[in-house]
Amino acid sequence: MSFSLSHPGYTPAEIMTIEASRRLKNGTVCFVGIGLPSAAANLARLMHAPDVVLIYESGTIGAKPDVLPLSIGDGELAEYADTVVSVPEIFRYWVQGGRIDVGFLGAAQVDRFGNLNSTIIGTDYAKPKVRLPGAGGAPEIASNAKETWIIIKQNLRTFVEKVDFLTSVGHLTGGDSREKSGARGAGPTAVISDLGVLVPDPVSKELTLAALHPGVTIEQAKAATGWDLKIASKVEAIAPPTQLELVTLRDLHERTARAHGVATTTD
């Protein structure tokens, strides 16, 4: 685990996870991706949102895992869920049926309009530089949830002007293009990174820097973004992690590492 020198005591991945978790309200129905979204959503459940409803694409509704799942279909998710449904049911009735408040996604790349790539790196589909796992459930979540949040580390490989492959729709080409495309819901309303938080401009829908983690500068955020990053008129300062937030997150990761024999921290 590497600790940033500018914020002794916690890592950029920890503040990113903690800030994402703070945004999740009690009672929200959240469709959770594996990895960072799952860590943030479960931290919220342990901290301030005991009645948040976590749904995983393996069909577990109201999952309450004691340790973080290593994969989307871990038995832990089913064991303590309110109910377990089949994969067709989770997508037809629950996602396409419009029952998801927040679709919480990760990706390999995000662009200036919040479109996501989880398919290939490189622009030749037939001969990709890197073949990624693919779409999974993300296209349906991105086009049917009432809103989506994206959690992703911010650097020049991940924050790109245009995604190499548009797997899951964000605000498409900006303005009202998403609405016109037939996608439902508000699309990406927040991108939470290890540097801060970006939100779409209300009219152009271009992602705009709205908040920074402690010790991070606007210049650092600009330098880690592959387009000319717009800055909100007032950039909020995100509060540092509380001792309780840090201890709870670390306990969760330690329990998970013990259970799976593998670390789930992402840095």
Place this chain on the structure above:
Amino acid sequence: MTSNIMSLSDAIRRFVKDGQSLALEGFTHLIPTAAGHEIIRQKRRELTLIRMTPDIVYDQMIGMGCAKHLVFSWGGNPGVGSLHRFRDAIQNGWPNAVTIAEHSHADMAGRYQAGASGLPFSVLRGYVGSDLPKHNPDIKSITCPFTGEVLAATPAINPDVTVIHAQKADRKGNVLVHGITGIQKEAVLAAKVAIATVEEIVDNLEAPMNACVLPHWTLAAVCEVPMGAHPSYAHGYYERDNAFCREWEVISRERERFVEWMKANVMSTPNHAQFLTYAGIR
């Protein structure tokens, strides 16, 4: 009545032929690994492999030259990383060229549902704005006759053979699946021929009223294969072998090491029980 209960090697020999389309389904849970190994042992070739989430067993089948085409929506080693044999086949054509047809999960689920329902196609909204339809000619569009909305339409999947793994069967060959049931029911009902491997065969299924039971007459073969899902898991029987999933990352990275491992552990063992002992798993 002729029983559908038989050995796995007999079931694969009788029902799986070169050139067929084949779905080995399971959603992280209950992946029919033993059946995949038997198909590798019997050297089936030119298969169209269908699965929402191809993982280790498809990596093995692709790497051993069973596949010519792959239909999928997410390909990886869950919780670990990439599938190296899958990537090598797509990117470098080793050991043979494998073409792909790529979908989303909801689409694959819908295609199986259409297949199980005897309908020609499935509709969905999820490809709005996505580049996937540009690269997959099976994703077309259709206009709703009631609202005028343009939706994606994809053809039904009706595999020549579907194989699933489940917890138990009774002596008539009725099969009980529980826990994360994924897409298995639809994949069985969509198939021309369906095979189930099970952890155990029991006198009485003791299935709760709303449990997922596949009646014996929907299955051509039921085979008792304890730990047949390893390194995946069977809820109520054993957990996922995460250590093996991580080890696979190392075994599969280089072609030579992969082939050596497959020869030593799969090709040189007559059945799954021997494989488990030989590979040091049980």
